[in-house]
Amino acid sequence: KNQVEQSPQSLIILEGKNCTLQCNYTVSPFSNLRWYKQDTGRGPVSLTIMTFSENTKSNGRYTATLDADTKQSSLHITASQLSDSASYICVVRGATNKLIFGTGTLLAVQP
């Protein structure tokens, strides 16, 4: 069964600290993996997209990694800011046009 699981479910960190979010998937065949940031009451905004051959991709303070062999991905946030408080969703695309969504990690950055 195609699934995407994320951990932790929620996370609280202090402003300026780093954090890493995890994503494990069982989607097969695999096309690509995206990390999205979703602010409360808003639509998801793409942070990174990675294909099978890519191991790491950065977007500012966000760095995503992908291990296609173990079917794991991580999103590392450096020097967190209050505005990073949001839900982070790992999304995997398989063979079809449909996306498989993770349950998300709710991040709260406190001053």
Place this chain on the structure above:
Amino acid sequence: GAVVSQHPSWVICKSGTSVKIECRSLDFQATTMFWYRQFPKQSLMLMATSNEGSKATYEQGVEKDKFLINHASLTLSTLTVTSAHPEDSSFYICSASSAVGDYGYTFGSGTRLTVV
């Protein structure tokens, strides 16, 4: 970059009335548009997939007569919630994908529907 505009951002309607939500791709042609529903603290749930000029494909459990989807052009898709009831209150999000370019799966800003 690719932009998907969704309107309205929030709407309150009376039970029994119908509500239309628009989703527009502003700078690219969206051959496929997707409609999602999201309940609080849950992830997005795909409701239906629509390709321009053809009937939408609905996910299991989604009533096609209640959630009418129209994708008449390459830049506009609409979702109409007919005879809305309080249990239809939710956050509705669209996304658009183009067959060319790397826009794929750009989401709209969402519509908060509250049925009273």
